[in-house]
Amino acid sequence: MKIKCVLFDIDDTLYDTSLQMSEARLNAVKAMIEAGLPANIEMAYRVLEEIVKEYGRHYNQHFDRLLERLGLKWNPRVIAAGVTAYRETSSVYLKPYSDTVPTLLKLRESGRKLGVVSEGRAVKQWQKLIQLGIQHLFDRVLVSEEVKEDTVTPEMFRLVLKELGAFPEETVFVGNRLDTDILCANKTGVISIRMRKGEHRVEEPKSPEMAPKYEIGKISEIFGVLKKLEK
Amino acid sequence: MKIKCVLFDIDDTLYDTSLQMSEARLNAVKAMIEAGLPANIEMAYRVLEEIVKEYGRHYNQHFDRLLERLGLKWNPRVIAAGVTAYRETSSVYLKPYSDTVPTLLKLRESGRKLGVVSEGRAVKQWQKLIQLGIQHLFDRVLVSEEVKEDTVTPEMFRLVLKELGAFPEETVFVGNRLDTDILCANKTGVISIRMRKGEHRVEEPKSPEMAPKYEIGKISEIFGVLKKLEK
Numbered sequence: 001m002k003i004k005c006v007l008f009d010i011d012d013t014l015y016d017t018s019l020q021m022s023e024a025r026l027n028a029v030k031a032m033i034e035a036g037l038p039a040n041i042e043m044a045y046r047v048l049e050e051i052v053k054e055y056g057r058h059y060n061q062h063f064d065r066l067l068e069r070l071g072l073k074w075n076p077r078v079i080a081a082g083v084t085a086y087r088e089t090s091s092v093y094l095k096p097y098s099d100t101v102p103t104l105l106k107l108r109e110s111g112r113k114l115g116v117v118s119e120g121r122a123v124k125q126w127q128k129l130i131q132l133g134i135q136h137l138f139d140r141v142l143v144s145e146e147v148k149e150d151t152v153t154p155e156m157f158r159l160v161l162k163e164l165g166a167f168p169e170e171t172v173f174v175g176n177r178l179d180t181d182i183l184c185a186n187k188t189g190v191i192s193i194r195m196r197k198g199e200h201r202v203e204e205p206k207s208p209e210m211a212p213k214y215e216i217g218k219i220s221e222i223f224g225v226l227k228k229l230e231k
Numbered sequence: 232m233k234i235k236c237v238l239f240d241i242d243d244t245l246y247d248t249s250l251q252m253s254e255a256r257l258n259a260v261k262a263m264i265e266a267g268l269p270a271n272i273e274m275a276y277r278v279l280e281e282i283v284k285e286y287g288r289h290y291n292q293h294f295d296r297l298l299e300r301l302g303l304k305w306n307p308r309v310i311a312a313g314v315t316a317y318r319e320t321s322s323v324y325l326k327p328y329s330d331t332v333p334t335l336l337k338l339r340e341s342g343r344k345l346g347v348v349s350e351g352r353a354v355k356q357w358q359k360l361i362q363l364g365i366q367h368l369f370d371r372v373l374v375s376e377e378v379k380e381d382t383v384t385p386e387m388f389r390l391v392l393k394e395l396g397a398f399p400e401e402t403v404f405v406g407n408r409l410d411t412d413i414l415c416a417n418k419t420g421v422i423s424i425r426m427r428k429g430e431h432r433v434e435e436p437k438s439p440e441m442a443p444k445y446e447i448g449k450i451s452e453i454f455g456v457l458k459k460l461e462k
Contacts, residue, residue, distance in 0.1 A: 076374065077366070080357030126311030135308070143307065 003226055005113045005166035007157070007190070009175035010125055012198030013219070014100050015132055019198075020093035024086045025049065031085035032063070035078045039070055058121060094131045099220035104137045106223070113164045116141040117173065119151040119180065140164055151180045157188040172229070174222060176200050178210040186210070193225055234457055236397035237338050238346045238388070238421070240406035241356055243429030244450070245331050246363055250429075251324035255317045256280065262316035263294070266309045270301055289352065325362045330451035335368045337454070344395045347372040348404065350382040350411065371395055382411045388419040403460070405453060407431050409441040417441070424456055 011017035029037075029044045037044065044066065051065045063082040067074060107114055115138055118125050122143040129135040142160050144152055152175075161171060168189035175181025176195045185192035186209055194212035205211040214225045242248035260268075260275045268275065275297065282296045294313040298305060338345055346369055349356050353374040360366040373391050375383055383406075392402060399420035406412025407426045416423040417440055425443035436442040445456045 076353030076357045076377065077372070080354045080361055083354060084358050084361045122307030123311045123314060126307045127315050130311055130315045141308070146307065 001170055001230065003112065003170055003172055003191075003229055005115065005161065005164050005171040006107050006222070007115045007117050007160065007171060007173040007185075009152075009173075009177070009181050009195075010116060010118045010128055011120075012176040012200070013174055013195045014134065015094065015096050015128075017198060020090055023093055024089040025052075027089040028063070028082040028086040031081040032066075032078050035081035036075070037067075037070075037078050038072070044070070058124075091131070094128065096132050096134060097219055099218055100132075101134060101137075103220045103222060104134060108137060113139045113166060115139055115160050115164060116143075117152055117156050117160055117175075118142075119144045119149075121145050152184050154184045154187045157184060157190055161188075161190070172222070172225065174216070174219065178203055178205050178212070182212045183210045186213075191229065193222065195219065232401055232461065234343065234401055234403055234422075234460055236344045236346065236392065236395050236402040237453070238348050238391065238402060238404040238416075240383075240404075240408070240412050240426075241347060241349045241359055242351075243407040243431070244405055244426045245365065246325065246327050246359075248429060251321055254324055255320040256283075258320040259294070259313040259317040262312040263297075263309050266312035267306070268298075268301075268309050269303070275301070289355075322362070325359065327363050327365060328450055330449055331363075332365060332368075334451045334453060335365060339368060344370045344397060346370055346391050346395060347374075348383055348387050348391055348406075349373075350375040350380075352376050383415050385415045385418045388415060388421055392419075392421070403453070403456065405447070405450065409434055409436050409443070413443045414441045417444075422460065424453065426450065 008014055025048055026045060029041055029048060033039060033041060033044065047069055048062060048066050051062050051069065055062065055065065063079045064074065067078065104114060116129070120143055122145040125143045126135070126141065129141065140160050140163055142156050144150060144156065147153065147156055157173070161168060172191040172193055173181070173185040174193045174195050175185065176197050177200050178194065182192045182194055192212045193214045193216055196215055196217050216222060216225065239245055256279055257276060260272055260279060264270060264272060264275065278300055279293065279297050282293050282300065286293065286296065294310045295305065298309065335345060351374055353376045356374045357366070357372070360372065371391050371394055373387050375381060375387065378384065378387055392399060403422045403424055404412070404416040405424045405426050406416070407428050408431050409425065413423045413425055423443045424445045424447055427446055427448050447453060447456065
């Protein structure tokens with residue numbers, strides 16, 4: 001059967017989010033130390049990771065909490081050094097994988113519809129697509145915030161498929177997380193492809209529902225999957 | 232008398248904040264229109280300016296309000312286009328005036344203490360100094376948030392003078408606003424120099440207390456003032 005529609009997650013699927021985050025945090029900690037933070041890099045980095053885990057990615061005072069947790073008083077110079085380094089590094093690493101754009105172009109040129117189904121804040125996810133320079137390549141982008149959810153849901157897949165006029169069995173979805181991306185795709189009958197990238201690459205499915213139909217290590221390997229499906 | 236200490240405001244004194252803001256807003260509006268905002272540039276820009284005036288600069292949903300006020304529904308793609316263009320433009324225009332760094336260096340090399348006394352959020356103001364590349368040139372930076380104030384106060388001047396070991400009469404302060412910067416410097420006996428730059432450049436003092444002792448049109452003109460004061 002011809003695959004009419006290809007859907008993607010963004011983070012660790014279209015670009016290397018895990019590398020971006022770890023480099024941004026590392027450079028932030030280094031800049032803070034250079035600006036006077038009395039701590040060593042490894043320790044401060046570890047504490048920062050704990051804080052991000054605890055308060056979530058969208059919290060905007062990670063560095064304030066870092067100083068607190070190190071027993072130091074609030075220091076706007078040190079925090080500003082961290083914020084500046086974090087942003088600059090994030091921006092440098094916000095680049096598509098080398099095969100992302102060629103793959104998306106080739107998929108479009110073979111007459112398929114492309115979409116994004118992603119968790120997160122809608123404006124933030126759109127900013128990523130714009131800065132990655134790939135915002136014009138998708139027929140539909142749906143971010144969980146738009147349906148008032150924190151993570152992707154089966155309903156999001158149903159909504160996008162309806163808009164793009166595709167059935168689940170003629171649709172593939174590429175995502176990196178088993179417990180959200182792959183699970184929801186499986187639940188809606190969309191053919192799930194796991195992208196083994198980033199911090200979740202070592203996980204194994206905790207239930208048959210989370211097991212991906214296919215696995216790839218880079219985005220251009222999708223053509224091998226399509227070949228199998230369409231033969 | 233020898234002038235031992237030179238204090239500066241940041242915005243529209245060390246760099247062209249007014250130009251930065253107006254270009255960032257203009258490019259944001261243009262990007263939003265290119266991303267599908269059905270409005271004309273002049274009108275959308277004017278509405279955005281009203282929103283900034285109404286909600287303040289530190290509010291973080293100006294573009295959400297812009298869509299609302301234009302009677303349009305929330306559109307993360309359009310908002311993200313605005314945010315991205317705004318940030319990129321802000322960053323490009325965050326450059327010192329051409330004579331800022333040479334002037335600061337020359338003042339330091341003549342054995343004077345340099346400081347910043349500025350209104351705003353401390354981390355944001357430090358980020359500006361860092362991105363302007365001038366954070367190492369000051370002996371003391373004090374931002375109003377650190378003393379729990381929204382604008383500069385006479386107490387801030389007293390605090391900085393005490394720390395730098397200078398008397399008011401051997402200190403000059405360069406700032407662009409009559410109703411805050413110049414007024415507070417005058418109140419503490421610091422010699423006030425008005426920088427006639429940015430959106431406040433056309434204002435005239437509403438009371439004798441707001442009248443600056445000197446006026447300059449660019450930062451390097453401070454040497455002419457120092458020459459008069461020290462002769």
